[in-house]
Amino acid sequence: MAEVTEVDAVVVGAGPAGSAAALALARAGRSVVLLERGPFPGSKNVYGGVVYGRVLDGIVPRWWEEVPVERWVVRRSTMLVTPTQSLSVDYRSAAWGEAPYNGMTTLRCHFDAWLAAKATDAGARLVTSTVATGLVRDGTGRVVGVRTDRAGAEVHAPVVIACDGVNSFLAKEAGLLPPAAASHHTLGVKEVLDLPAGAINERFGVQDHEGVDVEILGCTRDIPGGGFLYTNADTVSIGVVVALPQLAASGVRPEELVADLRDHPGIAPLLRGASLREYAAHLIPEGGYDTMPELVSDGLLIAGDAGAMTLAAGLWLEGVNFAIGSGDAAGRAAAGALAAGDCSAAGLASYRADLEGQFVLADHKRLRKAPALVLSERVQQRYPGLLCDLAEGMFTVTNPTPKPGGLRLTRQVAAGHGVRLRQLAGDTLRGLRIFG
Amino acid sequence: MSAPRPADRPSTPRWRGISFAERMGTVDFRVGARAHITVDAEVCRSCTTRACVTACPANLFTPTADGGILFNYEECFECGTCYMVCNHEGALTWTYPDGGHGVVFHHG
Secondary structure: OOOEEEOOEEEEOOOHHHHHHHHHHHHOOOOEEEEOOOOOOOOOOOOOOEEEHHHHOOOOOOHHHOOOOOEEEEEEEEEEEOOOOEEEEEEEOOHHHOOOOOEEEOOHHHHHHHHHHHHHHOOOEEEOOOOEEEEEEOOOOOEEEEEEOOOOOEEEOOEEEEOOOOOOHHHHHOOOOOOOOHHHEEEEEEEEEEOOHHHHHHHHOOOOOEEEEEEEEOOOOOOOEEEEEEEOOOEEEEEEEEEHHHHHHHOOOHHHHHHHHHHOOOOHHHHOOOEEEEEEEEEEEOOOHHHOOOOEEOOEEEOHHHHOOOEEEOOEEEOHHHHHHHHHHHHHHHHHHHHHOOOOOOOOOHHHHHHHOOHHHHHHHHOOOHHHHHOOHHHHHHHHHHHHHHHHHHHOOOOOOOOOOHHHHHHHHHHHOOOOHHHHHHHHHHHHHHHO | OOOOOHHHOOOOOOOOOOOHHHHHOOOEEEOOOOOOEEEOHHHHHOOOOOHHHHHOOOOOEEEOOOOOEEEOOOOOOOOOHHHHHOOOOOOEEEOOOOOOOEEEOOOO
16 A cells, blocks of 8 residues: 655645745645655756846845855846847846845756755755656545655645646646647757856956846747856856757757857857856746646646746746746645635635736736747847848948948848848837837 | 867867767766656657757767667656657657656756
């Protein structure tokens, strides 16, 4: 007979969503088991990445005094590139380098373990190296627990919160996520490179614990996607994020795209002498609002990447904050349902309403058309080169030929890239409608 | 033996990268006894797209001369790319490795 543990709630996955959910439940006085398939929280997780900490304000007061930060992001740069050109919009803020801060670079094995420790400090029971292999249902079909790969041991609870990541087998088993949907996913491939802190400070123009976040468009050949470069304490993270179906059809290996980026004339000097510390890859659910699964069913809530909550909207690339926000809301909804004695879908319905009332679903809903625009052919294949050539035309001194007028130059450059001014205006308007 | 680093090879002046084996050597894998991915060689023989061969970031899928696919599960990132891009029903089964096994990221 398999060992059965009875608790109030079981949370699957000790990433940011799961730990936030377990923390909320433990603080509500509930017994909660937090399952993690890796040997420690964060061991299976990869992101760019930057964590935006505002979501933590209400969960861990003055979190910035204890969080395991690499660097506080004070410079944010958006870079459009062709193989030989680059055009950057670079924003720098002194305020972002002071409490309460905006974004930070951190590594997931540190950050996820920190948040999981908050949950265990509050009374949650973290069980690592344990896979939740399936859902346990009662006679009516309601979810009442999970099976694990520990000698078939089961954890039974009136409510299960699936925070089991982008491949969520629990959401798939519950029929909430399709078995596979390549077009809703991108592949992130990352290299962490060793680079001394002093070299990072000099090359990126920062000091002490200041860091830089660079997002890059135009660096993924004919595959829709983008690149990133983040400074950690004494490493840098560089990588690309590319649409899965087009990557698969391209014949281009993902690590080749990272090598392209590393070798780019605008980037290579920043990384001179750096050596590979760790290579990594992870899927990202980038489909946005319209590809999200149902988040609630009888005895089951879905949060974080399992609920496709990564925001990939061009200007904004966020995920961990959405995981924390959704996990916290799921934990609070589960605690409320337990108190009311009703963990049916109806009893748990406050979860979705809560998410709609805050950034988690409000941002996704507002930006629901952004992923399609960002990954569209003109934005991906034409505009980076068009804008770089426009800058080149503006800033190249052509004496004795007089300077070209701005409109004439724009028309010429656009035509050279196969873009009509009407299309340019239309896409600008579309962008304003989505982001405005 | 690992391949020489590009810096040692004058024919590749740019730091194009290290060998794939060296690249994967930077990753901590705690290999379990059970293969968490299985591939049906018969189904793969009828596949013309070979999406997994291109897209797998760990480069685990190798076409064979007789039209099949060779696969090893040991150095898998557990990302899910292979089953997402595979369009042949039943060619690939994918689960997580047993608890505590598989990839361990230290700089994710």
